[in-house]
Amino acid sequence: MSGGKAITCPACGGKIEVRAAGFTVNLACQNCGSLLDVSLPEVVLIRRYKNAKDRFALEIGKRGTVFGQEWEVVGALRRKDQITIWQEFLLFNPYLGYRWLLVADGEWQFGTPLADRPQGDRNRVFWRGENFSRLGRDQPTSTTAVAGEFYWRVKAGDTANATLFQSGETILSREVSDGEENWTQLVPVDETEIENAFGLNRRSLPRRKAAQGLMQFKAAPGMEQDDLGRMFLLAMAISLFAAIAMALLAGPSTKTSSMIQVPVGGQIAPVKIGTITVRRPWQFVTIDADANRFENRWVDLEYNLVDRSSEQSIDAFGLVEHYAGTSSDGAWTEGSHHGDTMFGHVPRGTYDVYVSGSAHGWPVDPAVTDAWGSTETINLTIEASTGAMSWGMWWTLVFALFAWPVSILWWRFRDK
Amino acid sequence: MPVRGPSLPYGTCPYCQTLILREGLRVEDVGKVAVLPFDVSPIQLGTTLVADGRGMQVVGRVRWAWAGGSWNEWLAIAETGAQFWLAEAAGMFMLTAEWPQLLEDPKVRSFAQGEAITRGDVIEVEGRQLFASDIKKVECLGSEGDLPISTLVGTRMTSVDFRSASGEVLSLQRDKTSTTAWFGDSWDLTSLKPGNLRQLEGWTIPGEPR
Known part of the structure; x- marks a missing residue:
């Protein structure tokens, strides 16, 4: 049908149509697959194949x-x-x-x-x-x-x-x-x-x-075969495993909470928040302090876990601070209205949780009383719990696991 | 025997494949030219082209072979008598005009004296850098129409193509007696506004009704 040229395959004798006669140099015979040179009037067999279709x-x-x-x-x-x-x-x-x-x-x-x-x-x-x-x-x-x-x-x-x-x-x-x-x-x-x-x-x-979902990027054209997909999967698996392991290690949970008021420029004596029980040979205990909104104040907190049987105390410190202001670069804020403190290794026992603390103004304490004669206070909800997980540690782990594959991915795609 | 390019010295008789040399009123039988193998080139003797506003007509063809294949060089003549080679390669076209001033270039001059050119060598033409990309020993496979060169069986020459990034081409051709330089551009067929194309069986000429 096309205005091509018919030649005879020197290997199999079959008829072959040359479709782009005059342009075609090499041709694979459609009958036997042999490779032919058809650039010159005489067809030359380059390589003989049999049924290489x-x-x-x-x-x-x-x-x-x-x-x-x-x-x-x-x-x-x-x-x-x-x-x-x-x-x-x-x-x-x-x-x-x-x-x-x-x-x-x-x-x-x-x-x-x-x-x-x-x-x-x-x-x-x-x-x-x-x-x-x-x-x-x-x-x-x-x-x-x-x-x-x-x-x-x-x-x-x-x-x-x-x-x-x-x-x-x-x-x-x-x-x-x-x-x-x-x-x-x-x-x-x-x-x-x-x-x-x-x-x-x-x-x-x-x-x-x-190539689907997470592995899709591997199939991007021109991307070399590598372990990047596996690195991501491995990092995810380890993160998940660590979360489960930490939850198991953290053990059973007990919780107690209470609200305290700390006068700015003043301090409070130890207040009992409640009682928690460590049921494993040892557990983590965390104490979260959540404050109402304030600016340019800080609250130093001291926590004491007092073992009921031995009267021994385990102590730790917490800090809640938040500052705001304006500089040549514009408005800024620093700190948080929230502070977590973790006791890393608390032995089995029942503990009374006490908190004491002091609050201060920045750069200086405000006058103790305002014009109405009332004292500024900061309200804090203190919650102590056993069986808590160290999310900070977990995130550090996740970061370390993903840093390498993510940097590779970023490096590859930054040009796009 | 039809003559399309009366200013050209050589003509191939379409009936007996005799190469004829015309000198004034004298006509000389120079020898035989090989029969051109069948191809599906869209160009034929009489095809018209327009390049950069210049109209021209195809009056002759030489087919050259080298180790990597073979191709057509069509000779086109403008109304002014100027000669152009239209080289056909893998469906792309290179249209070049003779560029005699390049024969003064030291690199071209040493090539004309028999020195080799290696791939990657640079020549500057019209402010463009052209790189040697194809260096071939070629042999004539046959010819038709009117031509400025002899195309007897066994005619050989060395052909060197230089290219620029933007598609300009320089072709140096050296045979036993002389060296010529041709400079021009790459084209696709449509942009050469072709007329009187060869009708190929089974195909529709683009732009023409089926």
Whole structure:
């Protein structure tokens, strides 16, 4: 049907149609798969194969319309890099030249070879008024199977070094092989458009990567295969494990709370908050202090856990402070209306919890009484509990676990 | 025998493949030219092109072969008589005009004297840097129409292509007797506003009704 040229395969004797006669250099016989040189009037056998027919998503010889122009599928390549395996199809129209269709991970791209070369460096190139930034790193790619005909000396085993640059939906691909540099502009095209144009052997599509959710970023084109996904999963697993372990270690929980008032510029004598019981050989005990809103005040708190049987006291200190002001950089605040104190190693026993403290103004204490004769006080709710978990410790662990994979991820994607 | 380029010395007889040299009123049989192999080039003798506002017509073709394949060089002549080579490669076109002043360039001069050019060598033309990208020993596969050069079977030359980032091309061609320099640009067929394209069976010429 096309105005091609018929030749006879020197390997199998079968008739082969050369679709891009005059342009095609190498051709894989559609009957036996042998690789032929058809660039000269006499057909030369380069490599003999027997029945090396490979299945591709598009059939050689199919015609269809892509982006409003008619193309014939004349060649097909299976290629791979360290991440994925994909298929490339060479499209031909004698009046328009060559184009490419690429399919990888369920995505199709339409490629146009460039006569003008993008300019730039390793990370960024400039082409027709647009900046493109590098996507992933250079990838060695290799061709694993060929079918149909090509305008250069193609063969399975060919290697090239590929780099991708991206701007929006457009990707520029640079391939270097044997010192020759080729640039192709790639734009996405819908699979339905390809299916309508050429028909699709769905069973021969490159397998989709099991790349979903958290692992998705691994499948980004040009991303090398690595342990980043596993690092994230491992970090998550350890965080979860640590949370469970800490909850188990923390043991049974008892709680007591009470409210105290501390005069600003004054102090209060020890007040009993309540009683808690440590039922394990030892447990953490935390005391949380929650204050009403105030500015430029601080409250020093002293906590005493007094063992009922031995009358021994375990002491710790807490601090609640909050400041606000305006500097040359604008308004600022510092501190918190909340303060946690943790007793790290409290032996088994029943403890009365006492709190005493003093409150102060910053930079100086205010007058003890205001014009109405009342004293400013700070109200604090003090809650003591056993079986508490050290969330601070847990977050430190989480931070340490994720710092490395997150920095890798950030480093990779900062250029996008 | 139709003559499209009367100013050109060589013509190939389409019936007997004889290469004819015209000198004034004298016509000389120079030898035989190989039959061109079939191809699906959209260009044919008589195709018209417009580049940078200059109209031209294709009057001849040489097909060259090298280790990596073969390609067509079409000769086009403008109304002024100026000659252009239209090189066809992988569906892209390079249209070059003769650039004799470049023969003064020291690098070109040493090439003309037989020195080699290596890939990556730089030549500046019209303020653009062009890099040697293709260095080929080529052999004539056949010809048709009117041409400025002899295309007898076995004609060989060295062809070096330089390219710039923005698509300009410089082609140096050295045969046994002389060296010529050709400078121009890369084009796709549509932007050359082609007329009288070859009708290829089974294909629709873009822009023409089916």
